[in-house]
Amino acid sequence: MLLQENATVQTLMTKETLTVVKKLGEGGQGAVYLVEGQKLGRKALKWYNHEQATEEQMKIILDLVQQGPPSGAAGKRFVWPIDLVCSPHSSQFGYLMDLIDTQRFAELGEVWAKRKPAPTMRALCRISYAAADSYRALHLRGLCYRDISAGNIMFDPVQGDVLICDNDNIGVNNQSDAQVWGTMEYMAPEVVRKEAKPSTDTDLHSLAVLLFQLWIWHHPLHGKMEYEVRSWDLIAKQKIYGQNPVFIFDPVNPENRLPDDPDYETAKRRWEVCPQPLKEKFIQAFTIGLHDPKRRVTEGEWRKLFLELEDCITQCPHDSAENFWSEKQPNVRCWYCQQPVPVPPKLLVKSAAGKQYIVLNKGTSIKRRHIDPSSKEEQWAELVGEVVQNPANPSVWGIRNHTNVPWKATTLAGAVREIPPQKSVPLQAGVRIQFTASTEGTILG
Numbered sequence: 001m002l003l004q005e006n007a008t009v010q011t012l013m014t015k016e017t018l019t020v021v022k023k024l025g026e027g028g029q030g031a032v033y034l035v036e037g038q039k040l041g042r043k044a045l046k047w048y049n050h051e052q053a054t055e056e057q058m059k060i061i062l063d064l065v066q067q068g069p070p071s072g073a074a075g076k077r078f079v080w081p082i083d084l085v086c087s088p089h090s091s092q093f094g095y096l097m098d099l100i101d102t103q104r105f106a107e108l109g110e111v112w113a114k115r116k117p118a119p120t121m122r123a124l125c126r127i128s129y130a131a132a133d134s135y136r137a138l139h140l141r142g143l144c145y146r147d148i149s150a151g152n153i154m155f156d157p158v159q160g161d162v163l164i165c166d167n168d169n170i171g172v173n174n175q176s177d178a179q180v181w182g183t184m185e186y187m188a189p190e191v192v193r194k195e196a197k198p199s200t201d202t203d204l205h206s207l208a209v210l211l212f213q214l215w216i217w218h219h220p221l222h223g224k225m226e227y228e229v230r231s232w233d234l235i236a237k238q239k240i241y242g243q244n245p246v247f248i249f250d251p252v253n254p255e256n257r258l259p260d261d262p263d264y265e266t267a268k269r270r271w272e273v274c275p276q277p278l279k280e281k282f283i284q285a286f287t288i289g290l291h292d293p294k295r296r297v298t299e300g301e302w303r304k305l306f307l308e309l310e311d312c313i314t315q316c317p318h319d320s321a322e323n324f325w326s327e328k329q330p331n332v333r334c335w336y337c338q339q340p341v342p343v344p345p346k347l348l349v350k351s352a353a354g355k356q357y358i359v360l361n362k363g364t365s366i367k368r369r370h371i372d373p374s375s376k377e378e379q380w381a382e383l384v385g386e387v388v389q390n391p392a393n394p395s396v397w398g399i400r401n402h403t404n405v406p407w408k409a410t411t412l413a414g415a416v417r418e419i420p421p422q423k424s425v426p427l428q429a430g431v432r433i434q435f436t437a438s439t440e441g442t443i444l445g
């Protein structure tokens with residue numbers, strides 16, 4: 001039974017009466033309504049179909065409501081169930097959640113259909129980081145999402161913020177029984193083959209598919225094998241996603257390369273311009289990771305990679321397109337106009353966490369996480385240094401010390417200078433900066 005406009009329903013915990021304003025949409029499990037309450041204001045209500053309104057589903061929702069979302073920024077991205085909602089006139093039920101600003105947030109499908117703007121490279125790094133960060137927080141709590149897909153995530157294509165929707169299938173890893181086994185094109189091969197149930201390990205496969213789609217605008221297993229299938233039925237899908245999954249860009253096995261067809265041009269083109277370190281992770285995820293769940297790319301590895309990629313963006317001077325510099329690909333050719341892009345100086349930071357590069361564009365900021373990798377995550381974004389022009393001589397650039405402790409800079413000739421707070425280290429190749437006792441940076445030309 002659907003809810004009618006002006007019908008009333010009750011929240012279980014707060015015992016508030018809500019009025020149905022209108023239906024917002026419908027899915028396989030139920031419909032979503034705009035509802036309004038005196039204290040709660042306007043919220044969204046997911047109301048389950050009769051078949052989905054099971055005791056098991058009610059228990060999942062109650063558990064989620066009681067636990068609340070993961071903490072911090074990672075948790076805020078989940079559009080988490082706020083309360084269980086019932087009606088005295090029905091055995092059906094639903095749950096309450098915050099409304100989504102659909103003007104601001106887009107689904108990937110809307111971007112592909114050109115209804116929403118395509119994210120810039122920087123926004124893509126942020127979206128990918130945020131997705132990995134939130135699923136990581138969920139997994140750290142011993143929960144798994146079970147249905148990661150492009151249909152369950154929305155993002156701000158400009159700022160790179162992320163919302164994770166449809167959180168009503170989240171369950172305890174390797175424990176609770178899943179009502180939902182996920183969407184087949186995102187399912188790990190062992191789930192398709194019915195050898196495993198959805199878990200945090202299988203979430204990692206789904207996450208890799210989602211990230212691949214965000215970057216390449218294509219499915220990692222949709223190549224010649226799918227192209228040559230006559231009838232795209234369950235048996236064909238089970239073969240491609242489960243029994244014989246082969247990555248379209250598998251460097252060794254050419255069995256499932258992209259067919260020579262204009263429909264596949266976008267994927268080819270986007271793979272060509274995909275930064276090398278990201279290609280390597282995708283290759284891991286869709287070669288050994290397909291067959292060995294314990295060797296999939298972890299959320300932590302994805303997070304680290306997308307932070308590093310964002311640090312290595314440099315803009316093309318001709319068209320402002322964002323390009324990636326990497327140690328392995330030091331000569332940058334603009335993906336948009338094909339012209340060589342002059343790369344500004346880089347800062348190589350060595351710390352207890354290893355080494356990382358930051359391309360020093362005008363205004364680039366150096367964050368707490370760069371110089372103090374063991375700092376709390378809430379402090380990671382704190383500004384510690386910034387690329388600035390010398391006010392007296394605009395042709396001279398430097399890194400301004402935004403901390404309240406002095407840095408020690410050593411020139412190529414070996415002269416040592418103290419850089420007090422608010423003063424700048426000149427951007428000269430070979431200059432070394434001692435940021436902390438255990439973190440040193442070197443400016444590379």
Ligand SMILES: [Zn+2]
Pocket residue numbers: 316317318319320321334335336337338339
């Ligand atoms: Zn260009």
